[in-house]
Amino acid sequence: MARVKRRAWRDWDYWGKPVPSFGDPDARVLILGLAPGAHGANRTGRMFTGDSSGDFLYRILYNTGFATQPTSRAIGDGLELKGAWISASAHCAPPDNKPTRDEILACRTFFERELDLLTRIRVVVALGRIAFDNYLTVLQNRGDITSKSSFRFAHNHVNETGPGKPALIASYHPSQQNTSTGKLTQTMLEAVFTTARQLAYSPRRRATSHTR
Numbered sequence: 433m434a435r436v437k438r439r440a441w442r443d444w445d446y447w448g449k450p451v452p453s454f455g456d457p458d459a460r461v462l463i464l465g466l467a468p469g470a471h472g473a474n475r476t477g478r479m480f481t482g483d484s485s486g487d488f489l490y491r492i493l494y495n496t497g498f499a500t501q502p503t504s505r506a507i508g509d510g511l512e513l514k515g516a517w518i519s520a521s522a523h524c525a526p527p528d529n530k531p532t533r534d535e536i537l538a539c540r541t542f543f544e545r546e547l548d549l550l551t552r553i554r555v556v557v558a559l560g561r562i563a564f565d566n567y568l569t570v571l572q573n574r575g576d577i578t579s580k581s582s583f584r585f586a587h588n589h590v591n592e593t594g595p596g597k598p599a600l601i602a603s604y605h606p607s608q609q610n611t612s613t614g615k616l617t618q619t620m621l622e623a624v625f626t627t628a629r630q631l632a633y634s635p636r637r638r639a640t641s642h643t644r
Contacts, residue, residue, distance in 0.1 A: 452523070453523075456517060462553045465519070465520045465605070472485065479520060480518060481504040481505065482504070484611070485606045490502060490503060492606075492625055496628075498513060498625060499511060499514065515632065521536050540570065557625070558603065560603075564602050571593060577594065587620060
């Protein structure tokens with residue numbers, strides 16, 4: 433995916449490797465996406481950086497207090513996350529932005545290790561149905577939930593995963609297709625992260641660990 437460049441980026445030396453997660457190690461909000469964009473994160477080496485999805489997402493994160501600036505162009509541009517951590521279901525850019533089941537499984541061990549290390553997470557925001565299902569599968573495999581059928585994927589719907597466990601908020605993915613058609617608007621995504629902030633910093637919701 434790093435060999436075929438867009439004309440606008442033909443002079444870039446694409447990252448072209450697994451894109452690492454990014455954010456605040458003391459995060460209370462975990463943002464789980466799909467996979468690196470072919471000409472965004474796959475080019476720049478940072479999650480949601482360098483494409484329209486990232487432009488949309490980071491503007492919202494800035495507006496809701498989770499990012500230090502509203503733009504994300506390249507590593508070293510000064511962007512930092514505050515209270516948030518961004519990961520993905522797959523860390524390599526897949527053809528047509530659709531990771532296969534095997535690709536997601538190949539990255540799941542790393543994702544589970546992240547869950548163990550991020551001990552202050554109170555809220556998980558799943559960007560898209562694939563991320564939503566992937567997170568629930570991890571919880572089911574760990575014995576934290578017995579079934580995925582009782583959890584509902586609906587935009588800005590808060591799913592409780594058990595006493596002392598992070599809330600799971602479903603969100604449409606900020607893909608160009610969703611944002612250009614109006615399926616996801618800035619107001620809609622801002623509502624998700626406003627909800628996430630309220631839950632993450634509520635004194636009634638204790639910090640938790642995913643460690644088994």
